[in-house]
Amino acid sequence: MLRRNFIKKIGASGLMLGAGSLPMKAIAGMVTGHDIRKLTILHTNDVHSRIDPFPMDGGRNQGLGGVVRRGKLIESIRAEGDPVLLLDAGDIFQGTPYFNMFGGEVEMKAMSSMGYDASTIGNHDFDLGIEGLHKQLPHANFPLLTANYDMSDTIMHDKIQPHKIFTYNEIRIGVFGIGIELSGLVPKSLYKGTRYLDPVKNAQEQANFLRNEKKCDYVICLSHLGFKYRENKIADLNLAELTSNIDLIIGGHTHTFLSKPVVKKNKEDKPVMINQVGFAGIRLGRIDVYFEKSRPGRCESCKNLLVG
Amino acid sequence: MQKIPLLILFSFLIVLNSCNKTLQFSNADPRFYEVSKKTGKNSGELESLISPYRTKLDLAMNSVIGQAGIKLTKGKPESTLGTFVANLILEQARESDPTYVDFAMQNYGGLRISEIPKGGITTGKIFELMPFDNMLVVVDCPGQIALEFINSVAASGGAPLSSNISFEIDEDQANNINIDGKPFDKNRNYRIAMPDYIANGGGGKDYLIPLPRLDLEILIRDAIITYVTNHVGPIAPKLSGSISKAKN
Numbered sequence: 001m002l003r004r005n006f007i008k009k010i011g012a013s014g015l016m017l018g019a020g021s022l023p024m025k026a027i028a029g030m031v032t033g034h035d036i037r038k039l040t041i042l043h044t045n046d047v048h049s050r051i052d053p054f055p056m057d058g059g060r061n062q063g064l065g066g067v068v069r070r071g072k073l074i075e076s077i078r079a080e081g082d083p084v085l086l087l088d089a090g091d092i093f094q095g096t097p098y099f100n101m102f103g104g105e106v107e108m109k110a111m112s113s114m115g116y117d118a119s120t121i122g123n124h125d126f127d128l129g130i131e132g133l134h135k136q137l138p139h140a141n142f143p144l145l146t147a148n149y150d151m152s153d154t155i156m157h158d159k160i161q162p163h164k165i166f167t168y169n170e171i172r173i174g175v176f177g178i179g180i181e182l183s184g185l186v187p188k189s190l191y192k193g194t195r196y197l198d199p200v201k202n203a204q205e206q207a208n209f210l211r212n213e214k215k216c217d218y219v220i221c222l223s224h225l226g227f228k229y230r231e232n233k234i235a236d237l238n239l240a241e242l243t244s245n246i247d248l249i250i251g252g253h254t255h256t257f258l259s260k261p262v263v264k265k266n267k268e269d270k271p272v273m274i275n276q277v278g279f280a281g282i283r284l285g286r287i288d289v290y291f292e293k294s295r296p297g298r299c300e301s302c303k304n305l306l307v308g
Numbered sequence: 309m310q311k312i313p314l315l316i317l318f319s320f321l322i323v324l325n326s327c328n329k330t331l332q333f334s335n336a337d338p339r340f341y342e343v344s345k346k347t348g349k350n351s352g353e354l355e356s357l358i359s360p361y362r363t364k365l366d367l368a369m370n371s372v373i374g375q376a377g378i379k380l381t382k383g384k385p386e387s388t389l390g391t392f393v394a395n396l397i398l399e400q401a402r403e404s405d406p407t408y409v410d411f412a413m414q415n416y417g418g419l420r421i422s423e424i425p426k427g428g429i430t431t432g433k434i435f436e437l438m439p440f441d442n443m444l445v446v447v448d449c450p451g452q453i454a455l456e457f458i459n460s461v462a463a464s465g466g467a468p469l470s471s472n473i474s475f476e477i478d479e480d481q482a483n484n485i486n487i488d489g490k491p492f493d494k495n496r497n498y499r500i501a502m503p504d505y506i507a508n509g510g511g512g513k514d515y516l517i518p519l520p521r522l523d524l525e526i527l528i529r530d531a532i533i534t535y536v537t538n539h540v541g542p543i544a545p546k547l548s549g550s551i552s553k554a555k556n
Contacts (some may be wrong), residue, residue: 052358058425065342068355096439099439112359183510184510185510218333263333282342283342283343284340290334293332295328296328
């Protein structure tokens with residue numbers, strides 16, 4: 001009784017401080033004695049070899065993007081002190097002469113220097129063939145994740161992995177990759193023996209494995225399927241609805257600029273956040289995720305899940 | 309005096325509290341940053357990583373090879389940028405192929421920028437427009453397949469086509485097709501210039517794969533660079549209204 005009152009009192013003053021905004025809620029949690037932990041997820045997609053900002057030529061995107069600026073921005077976010085998970089959803093290659101001249105070397109070196117933790121493979125990452133992608137891997141110090149490209153009969157067989165688990169302050173984050181069907185999009189002479197596997201089935205297997213076997217607290221799908229299509233084709237929105245155990249889908253391919261992430265209910269009626277940040281590194285996405293260490297069913301800060 | 313028991317009680321509560329605890333996801337707070345010149349100055353490790361590559365690239369890409377008299381934009385059903393590329397593809401194909409070429413098509417997705425601004429055009433801009441190493445191919449299509457091809461262009465809302473073909477888009481079909489001023493004749497063959505990506509069945513055009521074709525061994529990008537370099541005066545393609553939506 002005494003404990004409940006004590007927490008109630010301090011909790012109330014904490015809430016007054018907070019006035020509903022999230023970081024304040026975290027502070028309120030600390031005041032009430034809740035153990036709240038934070039992780040910052042940063043993400044890009046479809047950067048398409050945009051090493052330098054768009055030129056100042058009167059074009060729509062003039063002056064935007066550029067890896068040096070992105071690097072500075074990431075550096076300043078890291079300086080805030082919370083752990084950072086930096087991810088890319090594919091189509092690293094193709095779109096500026098940097099790719100035509102240097103074959104993707106500059107892109108991989110820049111991403112490694114910025115400290116990317118993982119990327120998935122986009123269709124354009126095959127543009128210089130599977131050999132062209134393979135050739136640039138020595139310049140990448142982060143893994144390429146794909147759970148539905150079977151590359152066991154290609155030179156990439158030992159160069160990819162379906163998922164990776166990251167641990168920060170005991171928070172276990174499972175990240176896996178899902179790619180788009182290559183047939184019809186990329187000439188077979190480029191992707192060679194890569195076999196496309198069912199994205200829904202493989203995403204579900206990965207998510208179940210990461211959640212149930214590997215006890216991940218948060219599961220992220222790096223997807224290059226695309227945000228949504230007019231025709232009935234698998235995309236991030238229906239992937240979210242058709243699966244379970246995925247918390248966040250970081251998407252790409254359709255170059256979709258979202259003003260804020262979309263939240264869908266998965267097949268167990270739990271929320272899945274879906275985000276994408278356009279293309280060319282014009283934007284850097286950021287999602288701060290909060291976790292509370294508490295007994296099951298007692299999580300005080302879990303009541304404010306974003307849906308809608 | 310009273311502080312000490314409270315402190316003991318508080319530490320006891322913390323110890324009690326930490327039994328059987330797990331981490332539970334509680335909330336996600338999203339936002340995004342626009343990466344612009346406000347983001348930061350160009351200096352540091354990344355800059356020194358990139359600058360030797362940039363120097364080599366600038367040398368090759370920054371030369372102005374021609375002038376755009378208007379802003380060329382990409383769009384559907386037809387556009388100045390699309391017509392410009394398709395017309396020069398036809399011109400190049402007719403120059404390189406001894407047999408007559410009827411018309412040219414450039415796939416919409418193969419043009420990778422939405423516009424070329426008015427003014428100087430650099431080699432680099434053409435690389436951005438056409439980053440793919442697509443080769444120019446002429447495919448010999450029987451009338452029925454040529455019709456299927458034109459209908460598929462109509463169904464997609466239009467694609468860059470040379471100005472000598474015209475039709476009306478009615479839902480997913482092309483009506484009143486004219487080529488070089490003559491009505492479409494499904495009893496003859498049409499020789500169509502296009503990127504090898506399409507001729508190899510890309511964009512759902514599997515039916516083109518088995519057809520006889522002539523590979524001209526010319527990169528479309530090189531054809532564009534040559535055209536812009538040799539063009540006298542500013543480039544200002546006009547839309548003829550040759551591809552239009554049917555008025556119902």
